[in-house]
Amino acid sequence: MIELAASASVTRASTPEAAIGRPVTTSGSDALSALASVDADRWRALAGEACEPNGFYLPDWALAIDAFARGRTGLSALAAWSDTSGSPRLIGLMPAISLWRASKIPLPALVSAEAYGTVRTPLLDRAAADEAAQELMRRARDAGARALILRDTPLDGAAMTTFSRVLDARGLRPAVLHSRARACLDATRDTDELLHDALGPKKLKELRRQRRRLAEHGAVTFDVARTPDDVARALEVFLTLETGGWKGGRGTALLQSEGDAAFIRRAARLLAGHNQCEIATLHAGMTPVAAAIIVRHQDRAFYFKLGVDERFAKLSPGVQLTLDLTRHFCADPAITMVDSLAASDHPMINPIWRGRLVIGDVLIPLARHDPMVALIHAALIVRQAIRAPARRAVHLIRGLKKLR
Secondary structure, rough: OEEEEOOOOOOOOOOOOHOOEEEEOOOOOOOOHHHHHHHHHHHHHHHHEEOOOOHHHHHHHHHHHHHHHHOOEEEEEEEEEOOOOOOOOEEEEEEEHHHHHHHHOOOEEEEOOOOOOOOOOEEEEHHHHHHHHHHHHHHHHHHHOEEEEEEEEOOOHHHHHHHHHHHHHHHOOEEEEEEEEEEEEEOOHHHHHHHHHHHHHHHHHHHHHHHHHHHHHOOEEEEEEHHHHHHHHHHHHHHHHOOOOHHHHOOOOOHHHHHHHHHHHHHHHHHOOOOOOEEEEEEEEHHHHHHHHEEEOOOEEEEEEEOOOOHHHHHOHHHHHHHHHHHHOOOOOOOOEEEOOOOOOOOOOOOOOOEEEEEEEEEEEEOOOOOHHHHHHHHHHHHHHHHHHHHHHHHHHHHHHHHO
């Protein structure tokens, strides 16, 4: 069940929406259902046939989020079904929350849910992508929504192209609320050529010098855990490294929240059982100096998180691990692209991975000439304008603290 602030139906005084508007309440298969109620096997089948990969909307990941992750539980499912073959087939899925829950805006819209990774592309069956997009939009309307907000979606990806095509056929257009470009790796390239072009001989020489310095603490080795048991063991190493770094100092490391730790432990093990999670670790002798969690879906990999031993910071263990991961991905014929998931101005990854993936937040109107859509659009733009200076101030304060 989900509540969308709108001007109809019954309110519940105990909800935040009830204090500021009248929510539309819908439940069951008519419009929305609990994410946990979606059949995992059918969901997994859809993910295998999706027109665009999204490792964070795989069932093993998203259901672990929904069950445990701090502030991210209790998600709804916007699902599209087709029964043309005689039995219902899941052809589209978007984990969803209300605009109120996402942004504290009391207006009737559904937002693609944040699943601890900055990709929120809905899963659309490539053989029925248009039908899936149309059905998701119809079910959103039935739930009382007047717009869909697709956040952190590749603007040139197959899913966004499908929604644009479906909207165009109805005389509608999507509105890009915000966009940014982040680093990605073209894993089809030759590694040596790619790194030479990206970093140049002088920087590569310096990195080789740092690696030799790192080897003074013991032989430098790069390992990738793939099986569920190996991934579970390597995950504990990662969690320890992350907690000992700046995220631990800020209180945002996964291990510092019981729910977040439970989520990642379940998700990593289950995904590894389907070859969809790897954990890469760099050792100097017996000491782990860096580790990273990788999520895989179809021909794409996602560089989810990196943890390093800060005692070795001057020897750039995170960069060294990223170089080894670059070689690892470029040698894997199953992977064509790796999404860094990084901020647009990330100082470590940007110089190494020179490809750019344009990600955006997009408003999908659900009907023509609907004044509510314009109101939702305006509210989101105002919120963004207010929050942007606050974010810059936070980053400035954090930067000044590091200089102390």
